[in-house]
Amino acid sequence: xxxxxxxxxxxxxxxxxxxxxxxxxxxxxxxxxxxxxxxxxxxxxxxxxxxxxxxxxxxxxxxxxxxxxxxxxxxxxxxxxxxxxxxxxxxxxxxxxxxxxxxxxxxxxxxxxxxxxxx
Numbered sequence: 001x002x003x004x005x006x007x008x009x010x011x012x013x014x015x016x017x018x019x020x021x022x023x024x025x026x027x028x029x030x031x032x033x034x035x036x037x038x039x040x041x042x043x044x045x046x047x048x049x050x051x052x053x054x055x056x057x058x059x060x061x062x063x064x065x066x067x068x069x070x071x072x073x074x075x076x077x078x079x080x081x082x083x084x085x086x087x088x089x090x091x092x093x094x095x096x097x098x099x100x101x102x103x104x105x106x107x108x109x110x111x112x113x114x115x116x117x118x119x
Contacts, residue, residue, distance in 0.1 A: 005114060027110035034109070035102030042099070045092045052085035 006020075013023040056078050102109045 005111075008117070009114060024110065027113060028106045031102040031106030031109040035099040035106075038099035038102070042092055045088050049085050049088040049092065052081045052088065056081040056085060 009023065010020050013020045016023065
């Protein structure tokens, strides 16, 4: 596996007219960029989740059916806000852990990227 990886990396570097060491350094540097991109995405998702929870708490009031006869949106807004908040929370949990590897071990991340290209 290691020799196949090195061969493919050498071939890829040759096709880009660069050295393998330089290509490896670019991949390691890209890990930092990917990590910060993931952190920013997670913060945006977390902010939207908090906003949806805020909207849900602000608009949701126990009421009788008569209170909602005038406006359907009074019942729909909390329900949609809850659904969006749950979806964002799930997305945050799925997205959340890869950036740790990218920051603390960028060489491993670069190796995994190359290994993924071989498969």
